Amino acid sequence: MKTILVIEDNDEIRENTAELLMLHRYRVLTAANGKAGFVLAKSSTPDLILCDMMMPETDGLYFLKQAKSDASLQHTPIVFLSAGTASPVVQKKLVTEANAFLKKPFLEEDLLRTVEQTLATGQPKTT
């Protein structure tokens, strides 16, 4: 059973996403911001991380930086959830460093497929 870490500040979206994933037999851990997410990731080393871009205080970019500079996490695949409002600079960075994107609002099928594919390829993007 694979473990997925969901980092998302909006309570409903975080809970719903976790619920959906659990219904599909994934073990889910959740965090409400980048900092908490990083701490949790380090201690649990999930198989995949679903991370929201826009969060207060410590956002997706912050988490990405932390994760990629951490030995235990730099190979963990990351899928970013975005509302599509990131600046071109940010988008470019994400394209090179993240494994996949999920645009909100996402359909259940899209969520599952992205998760499966990312886990299957097992190929993390190189930094």
Added chain:
Amino acid sequence: MPKKLLHRKQESYRILIESVKDYAIIILDPQGHIISWNQGAEQIKGYTADEIIGKHFSVFYTDKEKTEGEPERNLREARKLGRFEDEGLRVRKDGSQFWANVVFTSLIDEEGRLIGFGKLTRDLTNRKKAENEIEQLTTHLEERLQKSETEVFDYKQALDEAAIVAITNQKGIITHVNENFCRISKYSKEELLGQDHRIINSGYHSKAFIRELWVTIASGKIWRGELKNKAKDGSYYWVDTTIVPFLNEQGKPYQYLAIRSDITKRKAVEEELHRANEELENKVRERTYELTQALEREKELNEMKSRFVSMASHEFRTPLSTILSSMALVEHYTEPEQAAKRMKHIDRIKSSVKNLTNILDDFLSLEKLEQGHVDVRSTEFDLKEFLTDVTDEIDGLLKRKFQTLHLHIEGDTSLCQDKKILRNVLLNLLSNAIKYSPEEKQIWVRAEVTGEDAMLTVRDEGMGIPAEAQPHLFSKFYRAGNAVNIQGTGLGLHIVKRYMELMDGNIRFESKEGKGTTFILEFPKTITS
């Protein structure tokens, strides 16, 4: 006198007379016969002494005069007057005639008896010749002078016709002006002659300019330039001027001739052009400024639009995401025992829809406010009751973040204001205080009514507003830099400000980043709808 002395005297005279070469000095006996002849006589008349002595002096006269008895008449005159001078033609030995000046003197002895005549003759041929030449030359010169004078007169006329002319002496006093000068300066001849030329000074030209002019002409050089002069009636005119100094024998100017032509029209056109240019440049500057301003505004609008699009995108997607995911989950919970889960998600969908609706309502409120379609409807209500209700409404939000709210009210709490608007305002401020404060923080609401004024403050210990965001806080769609990742439309405070204006009140704030924010509302206790 002793005879010997007299004889010597006579002898001396004789030698003297003999030796004179330029004048013919002859002695005649009382009848007119020649008894003495000098060298001069030989020279002038051509006869030697031997040839002429004893002959009658009438031989020197022309035939005409001889027939008229001129010689005898001359002698008679000489005898009567003692001295008689005459000018006339005489005849030489060779028959040639010459013009002579003759002086007859009657010679009287001691007893008064006539003993003869003295005759002094001068040849006036040379003098006559010279006189004739002079006359001829004079006539010739006069003719040339006449011709010159005529020419000069013609030139002068032409000049007077064509130009504006004035002559001043070396001191600058006007000695002559022509018609044109009078016409343009509007002074009469009498008013100008004898005046200092400065009478037409306009004061336009610099002292240096005038000084340079005088230095030039005083040194004998011609000056050319454009001058602005003043007419009698105070009006101004421009003239293209050439000043010619007239020099005396020492090379110094004794008078100045000024020839001018009226260029007032051209100058006026030049000035007009210059002015038009300046006006044009001013207009261009104005327009450029206006355009720059417009461009700035355009830029601002674009930025605002971008902010709006960015914000709307995020704000819409969030509740939509919840709706979609909750829908998916409801589809999963089909079993009867999963009813509770179903309900949970159905509630989530509802509240997300409400969320979206709120956002849309905000947009609509803004539109209404901007169009001036919001009416103030004042009702009487108790502030204490009102505040308690409102704070109760947001109790759920407080609990979620483990925050506490403190309420403090002072003064006469009966108000006559627009309750609905005040509620919207307070809800916005309170939800902001909650949203932008971390968990477990406190919020204070304080109400003070003094006299006719009411004051409400909402204080939090939240993230505060950064200095650079403070000037823009009430702008449409504005989000402070530190709030970008927190849900919000950027409309709340803008709408609140507008609402306060409708209530005849105002809103201000004090804030420090990382410390907290206090919003202060001031409005009249009573307002009429």
